[in-house]
Amino acid sequence: MKISEICSLIDGVVVIGDSRLDDEVEYAFASDLMSDVLTVKIQNFILLTGLCNIQSVRTAEMSDVPYMIVCRNKQVTPDMLEIAEESNIVIICTQYSLFRCAGVLYTNGLKPVY
Amino acid sequence: MHLEFKVEGGDFSNAGSASSQIKRVLKQLNIDPSVIKRVVVALYEAEVNIVAHAYRGRIDAYISSSGIVLKLEDEGPGIPDVGKAMTKGFSTASKEVREMGFGAGMGLPNISDNSDVFTIDTIVGKGTSLNIEIKFR
Ligand SMILES: Nc1ncnc2c1ncn2[C@@H]1O[C@H](COP(=O)(O)OP(=O)(O)OP(=O)(O)O)[C@@H](O)[C@H]1O
Ligand SMILES: [Mg+2]
Numbered sequence: 241m242k243i244s245e246i247c248s249l250i251d252g253v254v255v256i257g258d259s260r261l262d263d264e265v266e267y268a269f270a271s272d273l274m275s276d277v278l279t280v281k282i283q284n285f286i287l288l289t290g291l292c293n294i295q296s297v298r299t300a301e302m303s304d305v306p307y308m309i310v311c312r313n314k315q316v317t318p319d320m321l322e323i324a325e326e327s328n329i330v331i332i333c334t335q336y337s338l339f340r341c342a343g344v345l346y347t348n349g350l351k352p353v354y
Numbered sequence: 355m356h357l358e359f360k361v362e363g364g365d366f367s368n369a370g371s372a373s374s375q376i377k378r379v380l381k382q383l384n385i386d387p388s389v390i391k392r393v394v395v396a397l398y399e400a401e402v403n404i405v406a407h408a409y410r411g412r413i414d415a416y417i418s419s420s421g422i423v424l425k426l427e428d429e430g431p432g433i434p435d436v437g438k439a440m441t442k443g444f445s446t447a448s449k450e451v452r453e454m455g456f457g458a459g460m461g462l463p464n465i466s467d468n469s470d471v472f473t474i475d476t477i478v479g480k481g482t483s484l485n486i487e488i489k490f491r
Contacts, residue, residue: 275460278395279467283387291455295402298370299455302377302398304391319367323374 241265241350243307243330246286249348250334250341252309255316257330265307268350270342274299280353288345290338294319301327311338355379359413361404363430366454369405372413373398379417385490392468393488397424399461400484404428406451408481421470421489432478440466440474 244261247254254261270288271277274295277287283304289296292314300308301323310316313335324331334341346352357379359372377394385393397413404411408430416423433439440462447457466472471487 272455273458273460274455275399275458275464278399279460279464283391293454294367295369295455298374298398302370302373302391302394304387 241345241348243332245348246309246345246350247332249344250309250332250336252332252334252336255331255333256321256324257307257328260330263307263330266351267353268342268345269353270338272338277303277305282353285353286350288338288341290314292316292320294323296320297323297327297329297331300324300329306330308332309334309341311336311341355417357415357417359415361401361411361413361426361428363405363407363409363411363428365405369402370398373401376415376422380422383417389488389490393422393424396465396468396472396486396488399465400424400426400486402456403461404430406447406454406456407431411481419490421487424484424486424488426484426486427481428483429481432480432482433474433476434478436474436476 243263265286267285272291277299286307287305288309290311292310297320307330309332373394380390408428411428414425442463443459445457445459451457469486470489473485476482
């Protein structure tokens, strides 16, 4: 699924990485527990999370996660943007809940990691 | 190559900076991305554990052509029951740590899962030392 398509399905706004709207991603994983995310063995999935702080972006960096969705309209801070920029991470913000994002994206064909 | 880093307990804004720098070095050395992921995931979990559970610590990374050896030593409360701490789901993390997205009790088992050699030495009331070794192929 294209990043642009994901954005339109969840009414999302790209806060960093808008040059990569045409990128394709196949798998998704949703969690607020960073150690849970760090157990995912594949690379190249999109992370759905309600956790909006420097450690959620750090976790994406360490896990080679190139895309993340921050749910429920939380404020992405400048230090988060800095890490995202350095590590080439696209951050999408949406007002939808984690549950709703996961439901919509699953129904439209994004695959679960497990 | 030897790299060393200091880690401050409680300093979540810098937690992961050592892992991030080591990731950059391994990328420059053209190490296989799946191996890099194993190294930085194990190191990041161990680094966050110092921030979350100890007072201060240091990380020494020794990189050779065959692999990486990571030594993490902290001054902290130590781990009274290592077997229990290694059990998935066991955590004594504080509310503050949980608010940062940690405290699932999955870090130590995941370090073990990602490394070729993993040992814990700990003295209650003094601190904890981890030895993590990962081969590059
Ligand atoms: N460096 C350390 N010093 C003191 N206690 C530690 C240290 N590392 C781990 N522990 C203890 O072992 C427990 C389990 O650690 P583990 O990393 O598996 O889980 P966690 O840190 O609680 O949560 P998670 O890693 O999933 O975010 C901790 O809750 C803590 O009680
Ligand atoms: Mg931990």
